[in-house]
Amino acid sequence: EVQLVESGGGLVKPGGSLRLSCAGSGFTFSNAWMNWVRQAPGKGLEWVARIKSEPDGGAVDYAAPVKGRFSISRDDSKNTVYLQMNSLKTEDTAVFYCTTGWYLDFWGRGTLVTVSS
Amino acid sequence: EIVLTQSPGTLSLSPGERATLSCRASQSLSSYLAWYQQKPGQAPRLLVSGASNRATGIPDRFSGSGSGTDFTLTISRLEPEDFAVYYCQHYGSSPLTFGGGTKVEIK
Numbered sequence: 001e002v003q004l005v006e007s008g009g010g011l012v013k014p015g016g017s018l019r020l021s022c023a024g025s026g027f028t029f030s031n032a033w034m035n036w037v038r039q040a041p042g043k044g045l046e047w048v049a050r051i052k053s054e055p056d057g058g059a060v061d062y063a064a065p066v067k068g069r070f071s072i073s074r075d076d077s078k079n080t081v082y083l084q085m086n087s088l089k090t091e092d093t094a095v096f097y098c099t100t101g102w103y104l105d106f107w108g109r110g111t112l113v114t115v116s117s
Numbered sequence: 118e119i120v121l122t123q124s125p126g127t128l129s130l131s132p133g134e135r136a137t138l139s140c141r142a143s144q145s146l147s148s149y150l151a152w153y154q155q156k157p158g159q160a161p162r163l164l165v166s167g168a169s170n171r172a173t174g175i176p177d178r179f180s181g182s183g184s185g186t187d188f189t190l191t192i193s194r195l196e197p198e199d200f201a202v203y204y205c206q207h208y209g210s211s212p213l214t215f216g217g218g219t220k221v222e223i224k
Binding site: 044045046047062063097102110 | 118149151153155160161162163166167172204206208211212213214215216217218
């Protein structure tokens with residue numbers, strides 16, 4: 001059974017930093033493309049970032065609102081993908097989901113990030 | 118960036134009725150379109166990829182169709198557990214984008 005477990009969310013002040021983690025199991029993590037998707041309270045879904053598998057080149061992509069502030073990385077030895085978030089803004093407040101694949105076939109339960117003074 | 122427009126915003130139907138949800142893209146997607154279902158307090162769930170391929174375990178009352186810029190998700194007979202928000206999403210190029218969602222509510 002595929003499992004994705006996010007961690008690292010919490011309350012942070014504007015301008016602060018946070019690192020999210022997502023541990024995967026039940027699939028061959030090293031072959032999987034991994035994504036982060038977020039959902040602001042009461043709003044729709046927004047794709048944030050993607051990292052391809054190392055066999056597929058390991059390229060990263062970002063949504064425009066987070067480019068230059070967020071960084072996605074992976075550690076295949078730990079079956080974990082990370083999202084380093086810097087220069088956080090109040091509009092980054094959201095539930096952040098970790099998802100697998102080219103299309104987003106499996107999702108974690110999400111971790112809440114609140115940016116507020 | 119590809120913009121996806123979903124309609125209607127809200128669909129009010131009764132159990133047993135047919136639901137037809139639309140997703141229109143600002144440029145051709147070929148068939149690189151997926152549909153997701155989200156219930157309150159839960160993560161989204163993949164229903165359809167490749168515009169028409171049901172994901173594993175998804176009941177056959179859900180069907181996707183379309184190509185290019187116009188896509189449809191049809192729920193043939195609504196079950197009580199189908200009342201939720203549905204999103205379309207393209208994945209053929211970066212950035213990936215989602216539609217704004219259609220809420221299917223009980224009439």
